[in-house]
Structure formats: structure tokens, C-alpha cells
């Protein structure tokens with residue numbers, strides 16, 4: 001699908017197709033539909049990004065809370081969204097040693113106790129060693145910095161999900 005086909009979509013189809021570019025937040029997709037026509041995929045991405053940036057801090061935290069824990073039991077239980085499952089598998093999170101899995105689970109708990117939202121990172125841009133290292137390091141951050149960092153990662157995940165759905169002739173500038 002190219003951007004003109006995207007612009008021609010009625011909102012029901014638009015939300016069905018793009019509703020999970022931000023994990024479990026179809027309200028964002030439903031909101032930006034009214035900003036069509038988009039000149040390019042980047043313009044659609046920018047509209048999503050601006051919508052997120054305009055939210056109060058509680059809304060940004062809400063977006064983070066819609067994300068599943070990485071390498072949690074859900075990854076094997078089949079309850080994740082298709083996108084999240086594929087992203088986590090690509091980073092090798094479905095094949096952790098038992099030591100890595102318990103370290104990840106322990107750090108996820110520590111992170112959530114400290115920040116009251118889950119650790120979010122763009123799994124497709126990292127491997128499991130890098131994810132574990134960043135999870136450990138980011139546990140030491142301040143809450144506001146970590147909220148902003150999580151939202152940056154949400155935007156990276158969103159960009160890659162969009163690129164999987166819309167044809168683009170622009171080079172990938174990520």
C-alpha cells in the first residue's frame with residue numbers, strides 16, 4: 001500500500017490496519033485519521049508523534065503501560081499481539097537461557113516497582129544482551145527521564161511498524 005491508498009482509507013479500515021502501530025493504542029490511530037491527507041509516510045509518523053507529545057504526562061505513561069513486559073510468560077503463552085511477538089522473537093527474547101530469563105524477570109519487576117510503568121525498548125533495534133544491559137542501566141534513571149526515554153522507544157517501534165505496512169521510496173533514516 002502506498003500513501004495515496006492510505007489517504008483513501010475510510011476510518012474503519014485505517015484503524016484496522018494501523019491501530020497497533022502504537023501497541024494497544026488504537027485511539028492514537030483513530031485520532032490522526034482526521035489529519036489526512038498525509039504527504040508521505042513520514043508525515044503520518046509525524047502526526048502520531050505530535051499527538052503523543054501533546055498528551056499530559058499521565059497519557060504518556062498510559063501508552064507505556066499498554067506495552068507487555070519483554071520476555072514475559074506471555075511470549076510463550078500466545079497472548080501477545082502479533083507485532084510484539086515477532087519483534088521480541090527477532091531480538092532473541094523467545095530463546096533466553098534460564099539464567100537470562102530470570103535476570104530479565106527480576107529486572108522487569110525492579111523497573112516497574114521504581115517507575116510504575118514497564119520498561120520499553122525497540123526490540124528490533126537491539127539484541128538480547130543489549131536489552132538486558134539497558135534494562136539494568138535504565139533502572140537507575142530518574143522517573144521523568146525514563147518516561148521520556150520510553151516514549152522515544154515507542155516512536156521507534158511505531159516507525160518500524162509503519163514501514164512494514166506502507167511502501168516508501170524514501171531511504172530508511174532511522
Ligand SMILES: NC(=O)N[C@H]1NC(=O)NC1=O
Nearest residue numbers: 068084087120121122123
Ligand atoms: N516492553 C517493550 O519494550 N515491548 C515492546 N518492545 C518492542 O519492540 N515491541 C514491544 O511490544
